[in-house]
Amino acid sequence: MQFKAMILSNAEVSPGYWRMRLTAPQEFAAAKPGQFVMVRVSGTIDPLLRRPFGIFDVAVHVPAQAGAVEQPCFDILYRVVGKGTAMLSALHATDLVDILGPLGRGFELGSPTEEKLIVGGGVGLAPLYLLAKELVKQSPVRLFAGGRTRDDILCITEFERLGVECYVATEDGSLGECGLVTEALVRRLDLVQGQASIFACGPHGMLNAVAGIAEKRSIPCQVSLEGYMACGVGACLGCVTPGSNHSTETPDFRCVCAEGPVFDANELGWGC
Amino acid sequence: MQFKAMILSNAEVSPGYWRMRLTAPQEFAAAKPGQFVMVRVSGTIDPLLRRPFGIFDVAVHVPAQAGAVEQPCFDILYRVVGKGTAMLSALHATDLVDILGPLGRGFELGSPTEEKLIVGGGVGLAPLYLLAKELVKQSPVRLFAGGRTRDDILCITEFERLGVECYVATEDGSLGECGLVTEALVRRLDLVQGQASIFACGPHGMLNAVAGIAEKRSIPCQVSLEGYMACGVGACLGCVTPGSNHSTETPDFRCVCAEGPVFDANELGWGC
Amino acid sequence: MKPDMTVNIAGMSLRNPVMTASGTFGYGQEFAEYVDLEKIGAFVTKGLSLKPRAGNPTPRIVETPGGMLNAIGLQNVGIDAFIAKKVPFLRTVNTPAIANFFGYTSEEYAELALRLDSIPEIAALEVNISCPNVKQGGIVFGTDPKCAFDVVAACRKSTTKPLIVKLSPNVTDVVAMAQACADAGADALSLINTLTGMAIDLQRRKPILANVTGGFSGPAIKPIALRMVWQVARAVKLPIIGIGGIMNATDALEFILAGATAVQVGTASFINPNAAEQIALDMEAWLTKNNVGSVQSLIGALEC
Amino acid sequence: MKPDMTVNIAGMSLRNPVMTASGTFGYGQEFAEYVDLEKIGAFVTKGLSLKPRAGNPTPRIVETPGGMLNAIGLQNVGIDAFIAKKVPFLRTVNTPAIANFFGYTSEEYAELALRLDSIPEIAALEVNISCPNVKQGGIVFGTDPKCAFDVVAACRKSTTKPLIVKLSPNVTDVVAMAQACADAGADALSLINTLTGMAIDLQRRKPILANVTGGFSGPAIKPIALRMVWQVARAVKLPIIGIGGIMNATDALEFILAGATAVQVGTASFINPNAAEQIALDMEAWLTKNNVGSVQSLIGALEC
Numbered sequence A, B: 001m002q003f004k005a006m007i008l009s010n011a012e013v014s015p016g017y018w019r020m021r022l023t024a025p026q027e028f029a030a031a032k033p034g035q036f037v038m039v040r041v042s043g044t045i046d047p048l049l050r051r052p053f054g055i056f057d058v059a060v061h062v063p064a065q066a067g068a069v070e071q072p073c074f075d076i077l078y079r080v081v082g083k084g085t086a087m088l089s090a091l092h093a094t095d096l097v098d099i100l101g102p103l104g105r106g107f108e109l110g111s112p113t114e115e116k117l118i119v120g121g122g123v124g125l126a127p128l129y130l131l132a133k134e135l136v137k138q139s140p141v142r143l144f145a146g147g148r149t150r151d152d153i154l155c156i157t158e159f160e161r162l163g164v165e166c167y168v169a170t171e172d173g174s175l176g177e178c179g180l181v182t183e184a185l186v187r188r189l190d191l192v193q194g195q196a197s198i199f200a201c202g203p204h205g206m207l208n209a210v211a212g213i214a215e216k217r218s219i220p221c222q223v224s225l226e227g228y229m230a231c232g233v234g235a236c237l238g239c240v241t242p243g244s245n246h247s248t249e250t251p252d253f254r255c256v257c258a259e260g261p262v263f264d265a266n267e268l269g270w271g272c
Numbered sequence C, D: 001m002k003p004d005m006t007v008n009i010a011g012m013s014l015r016n017p018v019m020t021a022s023g024t025f026g027y028g029q030e031f032a033e034y035v036d037l038e039k040i041g042a043f044v045t046k047g048l049s050l051k052p053r054a055g056n057p058t059p060r061i062v063e064t065p066g067g068m069l070n071a072i073g074l075q076n077v078g079i080d081a082f083i084a085k086k087v088p089f090l091r092t093v094n095t096p097a098i099a100n101f102f103g104y105t106s107e108e109y110a111e112l113a114l115r116l117d118s119i120p121e122i123a124a125l126e127v128n129i130s131c132p133n134v135k136q137g138g139i140v141f142g143t144d145p146k147c148a149f150d151v152v153a154a155c156r157k158s159t160t161k162p163l164i165v166k167l168s169p170n171v172t173d174v175v176a177m178a179q180a181c182a183d184a185g186a187d188a189l190s191l192i193n194t195l196t197g198m199a200i201d202l203q204r205r206k207p208i209l210a211n212v213t214g215g216f217s218g219p220a221i222k223p224i225a226l227r228m229v230w231q232v233a234r235a236v237k238l239p240i241i242g243i244g245g246i247m248n249a250t251d252a253l254e255f256i257l258a259g260a261t262a263v264q265v266g267t268a269s270f271i272n273p274n275a276a277e278q279i280a281l282d283m284e285a286w287l288t289k290n291n292v293g294s295v296q297s298l299i300g301a302l303e304c
């Protein structure tokens, strides 16, 4: 779906991290956790390409005017890293932006009986909130949020409000445990003796570690990947990632945009 | 001078024509009628080049806050013709734009005794208001404003407020006389028997006609030209116009930006 | 009265002159949700090779000022999977599909041309002799008139379908290349393919693309593309498909004035998935507004 | 500690690697109000010829996506007026001035080199063998290795000053051109000059530039320039001055990583008249912030 969205709000939620709420057409309400949107940051050629962002939340916007009809809206949570995100952060409520989405394959919710362990690194938390919202309807959910420093730990209150138990770790110890969030994850897995499934999003190194942990315990593990994207719909082959059978002789590249961004960890070639 | 100006106001004054007021440093108060500024429309590469605009007015801005100091400000009057001007018209008060100027050679005010006849075609009026403001201090001033249709006749009230007598002509007769404004100019020149000097800005065809009228009567005539510009300071040689002695063998190109935009009509090679 | 938007190129009659460019539109199906394929003139497949190709490692894409670089490395499913999995879709669409293809020897090119020739769903062939991404690849064919002649002649012998040769802009003399292709029996020329460019990550002191260099496309390259189309159109008597940075109907019509019979829209589809359809619509609106009866009357109508 | 910003190129020692590019900075004086010339490494004059040249009719300038085309047509005051009217200013500035020049025969080039050689205010010569704007002009020299060799060899015989050859990007093989210039005795290479482009006014059905085609510059061309600098730096043992779309310190440092010893800032000066000075300042700040002791240590430091 391609549509013009109106910005409802755009605010910094932690130093360098912003949350933007945008209007959406009715059909957008069906967006699945883990899907993403491609945002056209400006109407000019600078920046030229759309920017991909996970869908942080989907909600209903009730306009303030009397008699106005309710409309779906959605949030993105983004970190300012370059030109496009800097320009996004300078936009104001009522500005319009062009959106393509929801795109891609989201998370499979899995069997209700297992405990659900969500692992997010920094802004990797973005697509996990909508997921948690779904998961808490049927299973116990725990969040493992990691970051370099306390500023990278985002929206914990929102997860707690859902009834999710949250573990926080920072590399510099400025918030929560000092170290990597995978340590707390391993402890929990040891405790529940593998009766759990994992959902992770964050830096590639973290995902690689989480996938390794899951594989060792034969636990279901879904990861949400990033990739440099141009089209977002599987046409340009820019965003690919090696699948588990990949080699130069037997190419097995998967499109992050169309076949992902969520993959089963064992579908992927982590060594490549 | 290069400076960041804050937009104080930006409003459509006639369909397709806008007037923008911007703050300026103290030194800007010395800007001469006929000088121009180069405006950087956005901080991105789209559009890339600065856009040249005549200085419509220079005034003093008295901020509303108690205790704030007065500051010079200036106006540009612009027509939306393409991307850059369309983007300019979308800017708001408090937005910042980068300005280079005042640039170029302005009008010589000439001897106080002659009557001053100002001829403006459409947005060519822009640099003539500040000129009129100076001229009325010492001489009788008449304005001849022409355009295709009534929407192209701008800011007549402002000129009248200065005590300038205004003649209006439109090609479709929708405002003032039907026809070209040069007809009224010729009538006036016949009446004053050449005891006058001319200041003109507008489309090239109009300037050519005015220059011809002035030459026939040996009347001083200054014209303000346009030209596609990159640097605005005489470095790129993009904006040149042929001088009166120009030929391929004896090149005599003048920089519109640095040697103009105001020229004595007889300095120029009109035939080229 | 509605203007006549049809054009004829290399024996094909198109409902309008707007195609999608190879490599930017998958195999036709990927954008089907966003574009009404029956509103565009034709579409071109991703470049095909005899065997499936893995392409380059990532990153493969980087944005540059007003453009982008890609080093996909000609990843494609290969001709067999194309026939098995992609051709059935083509049957469902009433719009000519053009197969873009490449090889590493004249023989490979010829073999592919032969195989594609036998697919009724393929309306025409577009030979990519100019891909700058693959180290062992097309580069040598597309930058030397003699090599280009040989490969085009080999393809010509293998197909009776319309044969379009896609030219590389990374050459000193594009007209000489065009002439060589014409002499070898091409029915039409498409230009330009991507320019070779590079981007660097200062902080990491590394090239951004895993492949180091990549193919440069997007609005930034339009002035070069327009110049080359104009040069070739004046010198060579073949219909031309103009490509390079076309973002809107104005751009498309400029290429037609410069001498192109049709155009291809590439990078623009990434920014607006329905770019090609919109461009065709807006071109028609422009013709109507400006009282131009047919788009054909604009071909090469530039007054210099 | 302040990082060492000095570089040595073709026997010149520069306080920093940032120069202004020929044709974008007049004869040095035009921007003097905006730039402290003693804060940049060197500046290059507008291209000089034996006789004054009128240049092309207007329009000479047009903006394109992320760039611009110019068809100034090498308008310049000629060598005599240069010596009489422009050189005195050079004396007042404690920054090397590099004279850019061109001719129509090897003999003309050689004669200009000889005349410039005798001007003490000129620190080095930059031979433009690549201007794409003038129909009878440099094009032939800059696109053929043999012609380039001849003209550079002729200049080399006429001057003992550092001889920089400015390469055209409108070629199939820029390395072959660079090698020919090196063989002919060049002390350094500067690249790239403008690419040839074109822009069209749809409504008027005419080229926008009176000259039809023009030289393409600005941020849009950076990926091509960076690629060519990298290619030449790896293949040819001469110091390189990187040019093309440099807008800020990051761009400049990317060229240095790719193998350039110094850079030239062209179009950027039109957008920010003090671009060159600002870039030199920001480069120094970047080195400080990233603990890099000298800019020289970054030359060619790209890890591929």
Ligand SMILES: Cc1cc2nc3c(=O)[nH]c(=O)nc-3n(C[C@H](O)[C@H](O)[C@H](O)COP(=O)(O)OP(=O)(O)OC[C@H]3O[C@@H](n4cnc5c(N)ncnc54)[C@H](O)[C@@H]3O)c2cc1C
Pocket (backbone or CB within 6 Å): A036, A047, A049, A050, A051, A052, A053, A054, A055, A076, A077, A078, A079, A080, A081, A082, A083, A084, A085, A086, A123, A126, A127, A225, A226, A227, A228, A229, A261, C062, C063
């Ligand atoms: C499926 C997906 C979901 C994402 N979700 C989020 C999210 O919810 N919140 C968030 O903050 N970020 C998210 N990202 C990363 C986000 O897209 C980039 O941070 C953003 O594009 C950077 O743009 P920029 O112009 O500020 O940076 P620049 O570095 O100036 O961008 C230059 C180019 O590189 C691309 N790029 C740069 N970094 C990345 C990256 N990490 N991943 C992909 N492309 C990149 C840009 O899209 C652009 O094309 C997601 C990426 C993907 C692929």
Ligand SMILES: Cc1cc2nc3c(=O)[nH]c(=O)nc-3n(C[C@H](O)[C@H](O)[C@H](O)COP(=O)(O)OP(=O)(O)OC[C@H]3O[C@@H](n4cnc5c(N)ncnc54)[C@H](O)[C@@H]3O)c2cc1C
Pocket (backbone or CB within 6 Å): B036, B047, B049, B050, B051, B052, B053, B054, B055, B076, B077, B078, B079, B080, B081, B082, B083, B084, B085, B086, B123, B126, B127, B225, B226, B227, B228, B229, B261, D062, D063
């Ligand atoms: C000295 C001078 C003073 C001017 N004063 C005024 C003024 O007071 N009010 C006003 O409305 N206009 C004025 N103009 C014209 C104004 O600069 C152009 O209308 C404006 O640059 C158009 O920009 P655009 O992006 O909207 O149009 P586009 O057509 O998109 O511009 C594309 C390119 O062409 C150039 N260009 C287009 N039209 C003109 C033109 N007529 N003259 C010069 N360059 C042009 C632009 O600067 C830009 O580089 C002046 C021009 C000059 C040279």
Ligand SMILES: Cc1cc2nc3c(=O)[nH]c(=O)nc-3n(C[C@H](O)[C@H](O)[C@H](O)COP(=O)(O)O)c2cc1C
Pocket (backbone or CB within 6 Å): A236, A238, C021, C022, C023, C024, C046, C047, C048, C070, C072, C074, C100, C128, C131, C166, C192, C193, C194, C215, C216, C217, C218, C219, C221, C243, C244, C245, C246, C264, C265, C266, C267, C268
């Ligand atoms: C991601 C991408 C992949 C491409 N793949 C091919 C290809 O397989 N074969 C080919 O001939 N051209 C390929 N091209 C070139 C385009 O078809 C087109 O010639 C070029 O992008 C210029 O047009 P544009 O500026 O409109 O994108 C590719 C371009 C891009 C951006």
Ligand SMILES: Cc1cc2nc3c(=O)[nH]c(=O)nc-3n(C[C@H](O)[C@H](O)[C@H](O)COP(=O)(O)O)c2cc1C
Pocket (backbone or CB within 6 Å): B236, B238, D021, D022, D023, D024, D046, D047, D048, D070, D072, D074, D100, D128, D131, D166, D192, D193, D194, D215, D216, D217, D218, D219, D221, D243, D244, D245, D246, D264, D265, D266, D267, D268
């Ligand atoms: C208006 C203009 C005039 C130029 N004149 C010359 C010239 O006389 N001689 C020359 O060697 N290069 C000339 N150039 C090319 C520049 O020196 C430079 O190589 C080119 O613009 C690319 O750099 P940029 O992208 O930073 O502008 C000119 C460029 C421009 C824009």
Ligand code: FES
Pocket (backbone or CB within 6 Å): A228, A229, A230, A231, A232, A233, A234, A235, A236, A237, A238, A239, A240, A255, A256, A257, A258
């Ligand atoms: S972004 Fe184009 S295929 Fe994924």
Ligand code: FES
Pocket (backbone or CB within 6 Å): B228, B229, B230, B231, B232, B233, B234, B235, B236, B237, B238, B239, B240, B255, B256, B257, B258
């Ligand atoms: S605009 Fe550059 S010389 Fe006038």
